[in-house]
Amino acid sequence: MRPPQVLLATALLCIAAPRPAHAALTEADLAEVDLAPPPGAALPIGLAFRDETGASLTLGKALAGRPAVLVFADYTCTVACGTTLGIAAAMLGGTGLPPDGYAFLVLGLDPRDGPAEAAAMKAAYLGPGATPAVAARLLTGDASTVRQAEKALGYRARYDAEHDQYAHPLALVVLAQDGRVSRILPALTVQPGTLRLALVEASAGRIGNLGDRLRLLCYGFDAARGIYTPVVQRLLALGSALTILLLGGWLLLMLRRNRRV
8 A cells, every 4th residue: 555545545544444432541641642852852862672573682683783764553553553654765765865774663652562463554554565665663661661762752641541542742753773762854755865865864873953943742632622633634634635636537538438429
């Protein structure tokens, strides 16, 4: 599935999904969801995880002395996590950088998820033919390990037990070879040129401005305020635009066929 189709499928899924009768997370809860790396923020490279194949590895081994793009995701998410991975992979493929020159890491938010859930998401959004050839490793860990990684990067997510989903920031965290946070980029609007520059700077050990907060959340419908959260609003708008274009193209094709007849 190509990236535009991934976006459309996700947008249509959001439209079709039933809206919760009430919110398990309040506005105050959602206000706590944030990505604010502290000065000198670095991912603890000694933390151990399992990848989608079940193999055990440390973050240092996953980095293998390369800069990296890190994405936090819920492997059973039905809102925007899969779309985020597809976009990230497509943009990485468009950088022109050799795939072995950087790492693409995904860290599972839900400690209940294991290699099976990670493998399922990888097959759905990063499988053969879905994106350019970008090698991704989808990592899972226990609650303590995941929380250590989140705390080190200033990443704060909240779990909605009622709807079994996480409210969490949508962002690409660019890491230097030693695990330091080099730059934070928006997940849904990043461009290949920007991502290429960020990885080149990270490979040189440069640390960018981490002061800008990214407030785009993956959470779906926010019944606390009775509106869709910004990420779903964008996906819905994109889905509507693509639907109009498809319908317009179909009507134009039908008109041309009728004229020929």
